[in-house]
Each structure stands twice: as C-alpha cells, then as structure tokens.
Amino acid sequence: MAASKVLAACLMLASHTYSVPPAVLVGIYKAEGGAIGQEVGNSNGSYDLGPMQINTIWMPDLANRWGVNEKTARKWVRDDACTNVGVAAWILRGHLDETGSLSQAIGNYHSRTPHHNKKYKSRVLGIMKDNGLIKTSR
Secondary structure (H helix, E strand, C coil), X not given: CCHHHHXXXXXXXXXXXXXXXXXXXXXXXXXXXXXXCCEEECXXXXXXXXCXXXXXXXXXXXXXXXXXXXXXXXXXXXXXXXXXXXXXXXXXXXXXXXHCCHHHHHHHHHCCCHHHHHHHHHHHHHHHXXXXXXXXXX
C-alpha cells in the first residue's frame, strides 16, 4: 500500500479516536509538510518530527504515557506514520478541550504566542479552503 494511503487511513483513525475533524488534520499535515523519518531542527534546540512535525517537547510526556524511554518515543513519533498522526490528533484534542475553540486549538497546535498562533491558524484555514475541505462564505 502506498505511503499516502497508509497516512490517509491513519489520519481517519486518529480523527475518529480523538474526535477531531479529519479536514483539520489534513490542513495541519499540509501546513507542516513533514515526512516519515524527518527531523527538522528549531532555533530553540527542539526538533519537529515526522509528517505532522510533532515537537520533541512532547517526548517526556509521551514516553511516560507509553512506558518507554524518550529515545524510543522519539523514534516511534518520527518513523511511524500512524503514531505521528495519532499524537497530532491527541495534541489537537488537548488544545480543543483546553480552549473550547477549534480555531484557537489549530493555532495552539503551532504556538501559543498570539502572533504565531494567528498566522498559523490563517495558513491552515487557507490550505483547507484551497483544498475544498471547508467552504468559503459568500
């Protein structure tokens, strides 16, 4: 099965598991532009991992939840598409539960800093509109 089909199946499963809209996960995926096995360094010393570019700041919590060391958690998030997308949906669900706003949760996925949050949210929504995932109002 092609990697894109696997990723799509994982995305639908994660969407259902965490009750987040699949269109939003697709928008985030396209905004992040990551790939299986990818690590992208950030200016603060952290890294973004895999297709959904999960930041390594999440590794201690994930390792604890999964009962593994951080190196193993990092490898799973970086190299396994379903784990990566599942973590992204879990993160988005956490932000949604915290804020009660899907729009705010999308921005928080990237950053809680207002300027970065707003810019990212706008980018994701634009991608969703351009890909026919949401309708524009007339």
